[in-house]
Amino acid sequence: MKKNIAVILGDGIGPEVTQQSIKVLDAVAKKFNHEFHYRYCLMGADAIDKTGSPLPDETVTICLDSDAILFGAIGHPKYDNDPTAKVRPEQGLLKLRKSLQLFANIRPITTYASLHHLSPLKAKNLEGVDFVIYRELTGGIYFGKKELSDDKLQASDDCVYSASEIERIAHLAFQHAQKRRKKLTLVDKANVLETSRLWRRIVQEVAVQYSDVAVDYMFVDNASMQIIINPKQFDVILTENMFGDIISDEASVLSGSLGLAPSASVGSAVALFEPIHGSYPQAAGKDIANPVGSILSAAMMLDHFGLTEEAQLVRDAVNWTLQHGFVTKDIDAINSYSTTTIGDLVRDYTENKI
Amino acid sequence: MKKNIAVILGDGIGPEVTQQSIKVLDAVAKKFNHEFHYRYCLMGADAIDKTGSPLPDETVTICLDSDAILFGAIGHPKYDNDPTAKVRPEQGLLKLRKSLQLFANIRPITTYASLHHLSPLKAKNLEGVDFVIYRELTGGIYFGKKELSDDKLQASDDCVYSASEIERIAHLAFQHAQKRRKKLTLVDKANVLETSRLWRRIVQEVAVQYSDVAVDYMFVDNASMQIIINPKQFDVILTENMFGDIISDEASVLSGSLGLAPSASVGSAVALFEPIHGSYPQAAGKDIANPVGSILSAAMMLDHFGLTEEAQLVRDAVNWTLQHGFVTKDIDAINSYSTTTIGDLVRDYTENKI
Ligand SMILES: [Mg+2]
Ligand SMILES: [Mg+2]
Known part of the structure; x- marks a missing residue:
């Protein structure tokens, strides 16, 4: 090649x-x-x-x-x-x-038995931890319209997602899950956010094409706990831009050293x-x-x-x-x-x- | 009384x-x-x-x-x-x-030496951990305008904050910090979000009235790491609604049992x-x-x-x-x-x- x-x-x-x-x-x-x-x-x-x-x-x-x-x-x-x-x-x-147009940031989270002593987590919580986070990189609240009122006393940030933005990264994440342990977890806040409900609907639609992949859904506040108390439950995590920013940084500390962690950013x-x-x-x-x-x-x-x-x-x-x-x-x-x-x-x- | x-x-x-x-x-x-x-x-x-x-x-x-x-x-x-x-x-x-009108959710995070074995974190990361999270509870993206386009292919959630919403909880958090170790950390994403920049400006203004309290600022993605790798650095954390939802749930696992954790919701x-x-x-x-x-x-x-x-x-x-x-x-x-x-x-x- x-x-x-x-x-x-x-x-x-x-x-x-x-x-x-x-x-x-x-x-x-x-x-x-x-x-x-x-x-x-x-x-x-x-x-x-x-x-x-x-x-x-x-x-x-x-x-x-x-x-x-x-x-x-x-x-x-x-x-x-x-x-x-x-x-x-x-x-x-x-x-x-x-x-x-790099729309997907991919971060594998791996832990190494010989480095368990460096991790803030106990060794038993680190065994068998091996997952990948797919973070959407071009949409969501970081890129939405921002406004500050004329009197500077009110500010807003708009979070917007379109079905096509969700679809393209969902396909990548499902394809990766197929090559791994065939589990995909969508992290969202669908009980509160309209954008999260769109993510959930589109992911459910895309999932039909990957029937060998088991899909589950987790609220972001729960995910931030689960990454610490039971990280080995995860295989592929798919999430929107800001949730991905927070949980991928959180997860990056598991291995005990930021110096070991790779990443990829994929686009069209x-x-x-x-x-x-x-x-x-x-x-x-x-x-x-x-x-x-x-x-x-x-x-x-x-x-x-x-x-x-x-x-x-x-x-x-x-x-x-x-x-x-x-x-x-x-x-x-x-x-x-x-x-x-x-x-x-x-x-x-x-x-x-x- | x-x-x-x-x-x-x-x-x-x-x-x-x-x-x-x-x-x-x-x-x-x-x-x-x-x-x-x-x-x-x-x-x-x-x-x-x-x-x-x-x-x-x-x-x-x-x-x-x-x-x-x-x-x-x-x-x-x-x-x-x-x-x-x-x-x-x-x-x-x-x-x-x-x-x-309960606008502030207050969650103390405490760890107990006799329960360190229950925590996912190593004992050395738990010693001396004692902080309080002030989460704004009535504003931000959870309560902003939500829209789904007619063709159901685009969704949005608006995140809005006003100066007065920030001020009232900031005063509570500063007053609490004065009774504690006199340190307040604002968790935001001011490098990206307009609402976070408003939070930062208003907190800086309120801080003038509490000159005995040291203030620092931390991006939410970094905070999600710091809560795991060095939680004892925190005294009072102040943050907006969604960030507070995520990091207070994350922090709640430190003690090793959700059954121990209290909370208060304070309003006018x-x-x-x-x-x-x-x-x-x-x-x-x-x-x-x-x-x-x-x-x-x-x-x-x-x-x-x-x-x-x-x-x-x-x-x-x-x-x-x-x-x-x-x-x-x-x-x-x-x-x-x-x-x-x-x-x-x-x-x-x-x-x-x-
Ligand atoms: Mg980050
Ligand atoms: Mg929660």
């Missing part, structure tokens, strides 16, 4: 973690006889420094012309702390998401893969950042290409490093390894050298 | 848990020389069975004419499972909240005190329900009357029972005590008989 991958190293620790993913992808290509061509492009603070724009047109062109985008991280404190800054790094990512065209962690500028260039979030994002990209065996091998490689205590210092402050070493080990395992 | 208390025993386990609170309140009255007069009234399934209405007019009259309302629980499966039912028990509570007139648990009809009449949620709600009522010493004594009594293993079977299935026994012990401790 031949694939063009747009690579946006981005800011802070973005470049060093993404470089580990590239090593691993190269090992996959070699072993399985694929060709991955990387085309590097700019976004974020890095892009502002070099071009004046957080998202140069060339980046959008390259991304739209690629099979997938591998992205590191965005943001630099010199822009956060400068209220006079006219452009901000984060604008680049928002604009890219819009250009690519090309998809984007990125770790959920930020640019962590204090660690940039020190070869101490955790590359696992980026490497597992690359594994999601392989899955997206239909290369499931390859993706699983990369995940096995990551599991092997975690089980054997090969971790960066965010995981173990005393016995820690460098970013590069973890990347090398995952690559070597992928190449069957371990 | 002389107080008239409207008592709504309600449905399911409501009567038996509320009766324990009355015993404890009587002990407080005796010890501190107060007079509490109880006026019993009907609401919920019990009221439907006896009067045909989930909230008889007489109940509203008695409540409005009382100094506080002590309420048990509402709901019965015979109405839930009957789609033809024209009246539902829960309508009674919604209508009462509206009649009393009379306030209502109730445990957060439901009517649990399967346990009704068996003398096995946990009365602690109701007893601690009665303690909140004492605080509301300004009887802080009395309230603290009741809490001390509850702590004593929990520490000594006097618990109902939801807490310890093997060594458990009856609802009545726990009520007796809390009463006896309150009367200095223990």
